[in-house]
């Protein structure tokens with residue numbers, strides 16, 4: 001399907017190495033890892049159910065929900081009317097009624113018609129009731145454009161969600177995290193927006209067969225380095241690793257942090273890294289303006305001011321909607337080249353040539 | 354008064370009905386009298402004039418059934434059995450309030466009475482009630498969901514989406530539209546092309562009934578049918594209950610005071626007061642005596658007085674409570 005075709009210049013990057021894997025690990029794709037996580041949750045917890053537009057169709061939402069309705073029955077995994085706001089409310093009510101709903105949106109853009117239930121209701125329900133009623137609802141939101149997806153089928157809206165008190169925002173970058181963070185999100189007692197990146201779907205990584213959780217709010221160092229820190233998430237993680245490899249050839253030793261979750265944000269990990277490297281590049285799949293990179297830059301400017309030896313650089317989207325033309329897409333999406341340029345600039349700042 | 358069969362209603366039930374009606378009326382009137390002191394610092398949407406709907410419906414519900422309400426929620430909660438003192442504490446912004454002072458008048462809760470949170474976004478409660486009904490069907494726990502909303506909610510798209518989904522999945526839910534002909538100051542007829550809301554049900558292949566919202570007996574009967582239908586897994590019902598709000602949209606004043614609606618418009622509805630109607634009927638037919646009613650009045654007055662005293666003993670939340678209960 002043409003939708004799935006993504007410029008190989010973008011996905012042709014290496015798989016992030018997983019730490020602590022001893023014997024030859026089992027390699028599966030990010031999309032298989034999601035499917036495996038969902039299968040585990042449905043199997044282990046009778047309260048879990050999955051719903052959304054097209055969850056039982058032959059494509060299975062990019063293959064992430066494939067055949068779950070056959071395995072678990074149409075009560076546990078079902079197709080729905082195209083009514084996103086109502087579906088979100090349905091998820092809230094089902095959660096209040098003691099279930100563990102997982103709502104899937106094949107595009108994050110479609111969630112925008114459900115913002116009333118997400119922001120006015122799901123996010124506020126616990127607070128408004130003085131803590132009496134929690135809403136354990138997971139909303140899978142899929143981002144990433146390409147192939148002319150254009151402005152309404154590609155939007156990375158993590159900042160919008162993270163801006164709202166009461167929502168947690170998860171952005172896995174590896175197959176292993178996709179499964180572990182998904183299971184952790186399902187176990188949370190609050191609404192979680194679980195953001196998957198389509199350009200990661202085909203990337204393989206070592207994934208343990210057993211069920212496991214990766215706790216929310218704990219970032220991870222994907223590559224150790226001493227000269228400069230990149231704080232990245234989602235698809236920007238493999239891009240950053242690729243950029244770090246290129247920088248290494250220029251004797252710049254980059255540390256790459258994978259935030260894993262945007263909210264809660266593991267700022268401490270960034271802080272510790274900055275105390276060592278003194279230089280920061282923030283890489284985000286979303287827009288710069290009022291975005292995640294702005295938030296992290298503000299935190300670093302405030303908490304690591306004394307450690308910083310260079311301005312903070314941001315690699316994120318410019319203030320334009322997503323274009324369709326391949327020529328414009330190329331200009332729109334940051335590449336590892338953009339990251340390398342930012343690395344060089346920040347690394348060289350204040351150093352004698 | 355409706356010509357319904359009331360043979361089954363014993364004096365004890367009639368007393369219960371009266372107590373329900375008068376409890377809501379007095380609770381709301383208490384707010385009216387307290388409001389000028391400015392200790393209730395939360396926008397109040399009063400239910401005076403609409404009491405029969407909440408009372409009639411809730412008498413047919415079980416404690417475990419879910420009830421979802423809206424900005425005008427006090428009557429629904431009281432009728433479902435929420436505790437007056439925690440509602441009054443909530444109105445006063447106290448930590449002992451039913452939502453720990455974080456919800457105020459528009460976000461009342463009662464775990465005991467099955468009110469698992471309240472939305473003040475018009476129609477926002479409907480899909481959530483739908484979700485609880487879905488959970489009941491999923492778990493086969495024999496609970497049903499009832500959701501109250503105004504004619505204003507019928508302007509919103511989610512209302513139709515919910516009717517569709519409920520009918521599609523045969524969910525155990527009863528939709529109750531309290532049509533008081535206004536959304537804030539906007540009359541129904543300037544907002545809706547078909548003002549017969551109950552007719553919308555037909556498109557979704559579910560029963561739709563129109564009832565006199567000021568006649569508690571009529572509400573009792575028709576809601577009993579809808580609730581039984583839901584309980585027996587036969588699917589949803591839409592009830593349109595026509596009524597009138599006596600006070601202004603928000604606050605303790607009247608619309609006449611504010612020059613928003615005329616005496617001429619409100620007066621006929623005051624004559625059809627749901628409580629007066631009930632009292633006339635039961636006294637004329639010698640079903641309850643004046644003494645019976647007086648006793649209940651006194652009992653409710655005392656209850657309300659006690660509840661207010663208890664509520665005011667509760668302290669304000671602490672600064673450290675601000676960031677609690679977010680996640």
Ligand SMILES: Cc1ncc(C[n+]2csc(CCOP(=O)(O)OP(=O)(O)O)c2C)c(N)n1
Nearest residue numbers: 425473474475503504505506533535536537
């Ligand atoms: C989505 C939304 N839009 C507007 C409002 C402002 N508002 C509060 S109550 C109300 C009128 C509601 O009318 P109705 O549903 O008929 O209930 P009533 O007040 O008559 O009981 C409006 C427009 C709101 N709370 N939510």
Ligand SMILES: [Mg+2]
Nearest residue numbers: 503504535536
């Ligand atoms: Mg109205």
